[in-house]
Amino acid sequence: MYEGVVQDLIDELGRLPGVGPKSAQRIAFYILQTESYDPTRLAEVLTTVRDKVRFCEICGNVSEQPTCSICRDPRRDQSLICVVEEAKDVVAIERTREFRGLYHVLGGAISPIQGIGPDQLRIRQLMTRLSDATVREIIIATNPNVEGEATAAYLSRMLQAMELRVTRLASGLPVGGDLEYADEVTLGRAFEGRRLVG
Amino acid sequence: MYEGVVQDLIDELGRLPGVGPKSAQRIAFYILQTESYDPTRLAEVLTTVRDKVRFCEICGNVSEQPTCSICRDPRRDQSLICVVEEAKDVVAIERTREFRGLYHVLGGAISPIQGIGPDQLRIRQLMTRLSDATVREIIIATNPNVEGEATAAYLSRMLQAMELRVTRLASGLPVGGDLEYADEVTLGRAFEGRRLVG
Numbered sequence: 207m208y209e210g211v212v213q214d215l216i217d218e219l220g221r222l223p224g225v226g227p228k229s230a231q232r233i234a235f236y237i238l239q240t241e242s243y244d245p246t247r248l249a250e251v252l253t254t255v256r257d258k259v260r261f262c263e264i265c266g267n268v269s270e271q272p273t274c275s276i277c278r279d280p281r282r283d284q285s286l287i288c289v290v291e292e293a294k295d296v297v298a299i300e301r302t303r304e305f306r307g308l309y310h311v312l313g314g315a316i317s318p319i320q321g322i323g324p325d326q327l328r329i330r331q332l333m334t335r336l337s338d339a340t341v342r343e344i345i346i347a348t349n350p351n352v353e354g355e356a357t358a359a360y361l362s363r364m365l366q367a368m369e370l371r372v373t374r375l376a377s378g379l380p381v382g383g384d385l386e387y388a389d390e391v392t393l394g395r396a397f398e399g400r401r402l403v404g
Numbered sequence: 405m406y407e408g409v410v411q412d413l414i415d416e417l418g419r420l421p422g423v424g425p426k427s428a429q430r431i432a433f434y435i436l437q438t439e440s441y442d443p444t445r446l447a448e449v450l451t452t453v454r455d456k457v458r459f460c461e462i463c464g465n466v467s468e469q470p471t472c473s474i475c476r477d478p479r480r481d482q483s484l485i486c487v488v489e490e491a492k493d494v495v496a497i498e499r500t501r502e503f504r505g506l507y508h509v510l511g512g513a514i515s516p517i518q519g520i521g522p523d524q525l526r527i528r529q530l531m532t533r534l535s536d537a538t539v540r541e542i543i544i545a546t547n548p549n550v551e552g553e554a555t556a557a558y559l560s561r562m563l564q565a566m567e568l569r570v571t572r573l574a575s576g577l578p579v580g581g582d583l584e585y586a587d588e589v590t591l592g593r594a595f596e597g598r599r600l601v602g
Contacts, residue, residue, distance in 0.1 A: 231492055245451070253443070253447045256436070274407070275407060
């Protein structure tokens with residue numbers, strides 16, 4: 207609908223996930239008409255990001271060095287590994303400041319529909335990390351959905367034979383949430399996982 | 405939260421309108437992890453778009469040449485000018501294929517709250533276009549909201565003295581909409597603008 211480069215900009219913005227045609231148009235006009243916005247900064251980052259960013263050789267987290275800042279940090283508890291699906295889950299957990307161990311990023315979850323089996327995930331690399339006796343506990347922190355649960359079940363079977371504590375993050379009512387609006391599965395899990403008070 | 409360039413990418417994406425921190429993170433990981441996506445194409449467009457795109461000297465529409473493709477088209481009806489707020493309104497109207505005249509893009513609407521008065525809009529340029537007698541009708545197609553109505557009222561006062569037909573797009577019920585869900589003002593306008601049937 208637009209002439210040349212304006213349409214190119216709208217098309218390229220529309221390729222980004224979650225950016226529909228209307229948003230792409232709105233962003234394009236913002237870029238064109240906002241004097242104070244400098245589009246070359248985003249352009250520069252887009253040009254360099256793929257070359258600069260690699261994935262940590264140990265845990266698979268994003269990093270600008272061969273190993274990530276968490277794996278390099280000697281103060282982290284080397285006996286604990288928290289297994290997550292994606293690098294963004296690492297950031298979410300780090301924000302809680304509750305966990306001082308190491309991570310292992312699988313790069314997804316088992317999903318037959320999407321053609322993702324155990325071999326597409328970084329499970330072999332996890333096994334390699336467990337070959338010496340440093341690690342005592344594996345905390346499985348995959349998502350509490352069908353794919354995440356399947357992955358957790360697969361991992362716990364794989365790890366059963368080893369001398370390890372294997373744990374899973376608790377499921378239950380979200381803090382600050384409303385019992386009335388909880389779905390049946392979550393409410394059921396909250397009952398299953400109920401704890402003694404006092 | 406992320407190391408270096410990944411955080412830079414998230415920050416820059418987050419500067420775009422309508423892209424919150426979560427979306428910025430999701431887009432950043434998509435860019436990093438999707439082999440088939442080439443981020444250099446967006447980078448190139450972002451680098452060149454500001455230099456290539458100018459605004460039509462006549463109507464203010466976006467263009468890669470001094471005048472836009474609509475103003476250059478001799479088949480368009482030179483006696484009709486449709487006045488809109490933004491260049492994207494031109495595209496919306498072109499999509500209807502109902503209008504074969506010319507446009508005039510104001511570059512916004514009168515909004516005392518945002519400090520936009522008539523002098524910040526391309527109203528003077530519109531008056532210049534009306535200096536010869538080619539134009540017979542001005543269709544005011546500003547948005548049907550407070551700012552758009554104020555701008556329409558201002559324009560119609562300005563144009564009153566001239567030998568011109570000045571019209572305003574009809575307000576009423578959206579086609580395909582539900583009467584029950586129409587707001588009072590829209591429903592009131594639909595009554596005001598009612599037409600004889602048959």
